[in-house]
Amino acid sequence: MKLLKRASLLAFTLVVMCAGAVSAYAHDVPDTSRTGTIAVDMTYDDVAVPGGTLALYRVGDVVSDDGNYLFALGDDYRGSGVILDDLQSPEAAEALAAWADDHGLRGTTVAIDDEGHAVFTDVELGLYLVAQHEPADGYMAIDSFLIGMPNTVDGAYVYDVDATPKLELVQAPEPPVTPEEDIPQTGDNILPFVMVLAGGVLACGAGLALRARARRAS
Secondary structure, X not given: OHHHHHHHHHHHHHHHHHHHHHHHHOOOOOOOOOOEEEEEEOEEOOEEOOOOEEEEEEEEEEXXXXXXXXXXXXXXXXXXXXXXXXXXXXXXXXXXXXXXXXXXXXXXXXXXXXXXXXXXXXXXXXXXXXXXXXXXXXXXXXXXXXXXXXXXEOOEEEOEEEEOOOOXXXXXXXXXXXXXXXXXXXXXXXXXXXXXXXXXXXXHHHHHHHHHHHXXXX
């Protein structure tokens, strides 16, 4: 009887432990009914850069793979051949941006406000491409980049996503170098004249001296 009670207690303990293990290893599931926002801050040296526009393209879907949630390219972008093994890859983003341009795929365009903000609202779950076709005056277009909705922070899903891309100034062309002109030295011009003048003075003086001697002799 005591052995049966001990066996029952052990079984109950194992059930509790297993239940605790399942809870510990459970992870969040994306809420497919939600929408989010993607806010992009345009700054240079911590100063807001207003002007220009940004475009947002939905290039992928959220899919489940054995309980894990990841992104897969949508129908319009599958033919690009881009592999989504690294969402931080600039090559992947640029390839998808080129594919969108070549195939006339359109995104959602918003203006960058006076504080350097561009906000996309009511963004459905998926993988997105941010590209810039109209930069602010004096700046180069940002490099295209990929961003997920939702994003993950410390293992939790975030539906209000922020991004701060790197901006670069347009390099103004350097002014042409003007070759230095050879400016004649003033002393070089005057010296021959002085020598000629001195020679003339000496010649005149010698002539006067000769005439004076001739008069005395006569």
